[in-house]
């Protein structure tokens with residue numbers, strides 16, 4: 001019995017907001033879990049503080065699966081991003097504690113390493129094709145084996161994925177949602193030339209990825225997938241919204257370009273049909289938004305039966321706690337595909353000192369017991385929460401659209 005004595009939520013903003021759960025056992029072990037839900041942070045903080053923590057005190061920290069089931073079934077109200085992020089934070093904190101209790105890095109408890117490291121992809125972006133390619137060449141020079149390409153669309157003032165800073169991309173950019181203007185027609189014309197020039201400049205020995213960010217209809221996505229086939233993208237991400245999973249059938253009928261989806265999924269039920277019918281190639285569900293390591297392993301095992309590999313979300317709104325958890329998961333799961341990696345700011349790295357490291361295009365979670373991430377609470381307290389929202393999109397005629 002490893003009795004849970006206390007738990008608290010720390011909300012901080014070292015460049016962007018993070019919600020972190022810290023669980024302590026009676027004999028002094030601590031575990032961290034990330035509960036950050038971009039733009040809705042305080043809802044998860046309250047869910048944990050007001051409704052979850054009181055139920056944890058006195059329970060056995062070793063009983064991870066039982067506590068997961070208690071929080072999932074016991075709430076009566078199942079699924080949803082707020083609930084599943086809160087459950088994820090508890091789950092990851094308990095895995096962290098178990099690792100520390102065993103004096104082993106978490107990946108050892110998950111079955112041990114299946115590979116030397118997790119291949120990560122970096123984000124190359126720019127206001128135009130040339131700037132994106134120049135940035136992609138920098139990533140390649142740093143050893144990245146996979147690079148995501150996003151470029152500004154001619155005729156549109158701004159678009160997803162194009163940042164002011166070369167290495168950091170944080171879309172939650174204002175204390176109320178900014179409004180962007182979107183045109184699928186202009187966008188669809190802009191992507192094939194980006195990939196054509198990227199292959200000329202970068203060659204064929206690097207994986208190239210692209211994120212559509214839910215902005216196309218299935219038939220438009222089918223056409224883009226077909227147009228990009230000559231350039232062999234590693235994947236097209238979030239081609240179309242996936243509430244209706246059957247939508248992906250239409251895309252599949254038209255292109256052999258691999259498809260990835262699921263960064264906003266929070267449960268295995270969000271991808272059941274997509275996986276069962278093999279409508280996708282990579283599942284992007286993450287530790288923090290999909291119920292923690294316990295639930296993500298279940299998704300990965302199910303995906304493995306259908307030749308779907310993992311490709312966990314890893315944007316800057318996923319804290320170093322999630323990044324570490326993801327890397328332990330990535331190292332141990334047989335059907336790993338790729339891991340997204342957007343570097344955090346220096347302030348974030350200082351608040352969350354961590355053992356994970358990058359070398360030659362691969363990342364490794366390190367050998368520290370548990371997750372290998374700490375929280376500097378005194379430093380975190382110097383970065384108070386600042387409300388920040390993701391933007392919204394409108395079509396050129398003013399219709400509210402997907403961002």
Ligand code: EZ4
Nearest residue numbers: 038171211213263315316317
């Ligand atoms: O827009 O994480 O693939 N990465 C992404 C991210 C998401 C943000 C939203 O909070 O799509 O940049």
Ligand code: CO
Nearest residue numbers: 211237238263
């Ligand atoms: Co994405």
